[in-house]
Amino acid sequence: MSSDNLEKAQAEGKYIRKVRSFVKREGRLTKGQAAALERSWPTMGLTHNQGLLNLTEVFGREAPTVLEIGFGMGRSLVAMAKAAPEKNFIGIEVHRPGVGACLLEAEAAEVSNLRVYEHDAVEVLADCIADGSLATVQVFFPDPWHKKRHHKRRLIQPEFVDLLRKKLAIGGVLHLATDWQNYAEHMLEVMQAAPQWRNLSADNTYVPRPEERPLTKFEQRGERLGHGVWDLKFERIA
Numbered sequence: 001m002s003s004d005n006l007e008k009a010q011a012e013g014k015y016i017r018k019v020r021s022f023v024k025r026e027g028r029l030t031k032g033q034a035a036a037l038e039r040s041w042p043t044m045g046l047t048h049n050q051g052l053l054n055l056t057e058v059f060g061r062e063a064p065t066v067l068e069i070g071f072g073m074g075r076s077l078v079a080m081a082k083a084a085p086e087k088n089f090i091g092i093e094v095h096r097p098g099v100g101a102c103l104l105e106a107e108a109a110e111v112s113n114l115r116v117y118e119h120d121a122v123e124v125l126a127d128c129i130a131d132g133s134l135a136t137v138q139v140f141f142p143d144p145w146h147k148k149r150h151h152k153r154r155l156i157q158p159e160f161v162d163l164l165r166k167k168l169a170i171g172g173v174l175h176l177a178t179d180w181q182n183y184a185e186h187m188l189e190v191m192q193a194a195p196q197w198r199n200l201s202a203d204n205t206y207v208p209r210p211e212e213r214p215l216t217k218f219e220q221r222g223e224r225l226g227h228g229v230w231d232l233k234f235e236r237i238a
């Protein structure tokens with residue numbers, strides 16, 4: 001966007017995101033991923049330019065909806081969708097091979113309660129998800145952006161969690177997990193300062209690893225390296 005257009009959009013009050021939480025990698029699709037995208041995108045793919053979603057139409061039923069941001073290769077998302085057929089699942093990921101891998105996995109698991117976006121979650125949340133429509137939002141092992149000068153790229157920031165709160169129904173839960181202690185502390189600080197949330201932790205810090213969260217590749221790697229894992233759960237109270 002030219003600087004003139006950017007200024008005009010800002011003057012009109014449009015939401016322009018300048019700092020992204022990811023750097024688009026040009027990963028190659030495997031044959032299997034490409035084939036799964038071809039086969040299953042028509043039934044499972046959602047696009048940002050479809051605009052606001054009607055969840056009842058998309059899933060053909062009324063059911064609680066879980067949204068996962070940055071699902072990576074989709075392993076844990078598919079496992080969760082398989083384990084909870086009574087719920088709807090929506091995954092958002094920017095990395096195309098990850099989306100292909102997720103569809104491949106979903107085909108093998110024969111899940112029909114899962115839809116995916118290949119797009120920036122910030123834009124999908126703002127433009128496609130109705131306020132108050134989600135039961136759960138989960139963000140597992142988001143990129144930690146280790147260097148201090150990159151911390152502004154971290155997904156979990158006050159403005160973003162407020163957007164997430166609006167998309168959750170009252171009583172809905174935001175579930176975060178990370179294996180990077182400094183990011184865990186940052187998440188806790190952001191969530192404790194954010195209004196209208198209740199920490200579901202008994203001691204107002206982290207929750208024990210919840211049963212419904214399958215082990216991800218990143219967590220297994222962290223375990224091998226002797227890292228800890230921190231889970232946070234906050235409920236929208238207003």
Ligand SMILES: C[S@@+](CC[C@H](N)C(=O)[O-])C[C@H]1O[C@@H](n2cnc3c(N)ncnc32)[C@H](O)[C@@H]1O
Nearest residue numbers: 021022070071072093094120121140141143216
């Ligand atoms: C460190 S990986 C973790 C993947 C997965 N959750 C896991 O635990 O294995 C973080 C993922 O978030 C994705 N991501 C980062 N920012 C995103 C955004 N704004 N919208 C959608 N996906 C994003 C990245 O492409 C990457 O695949």
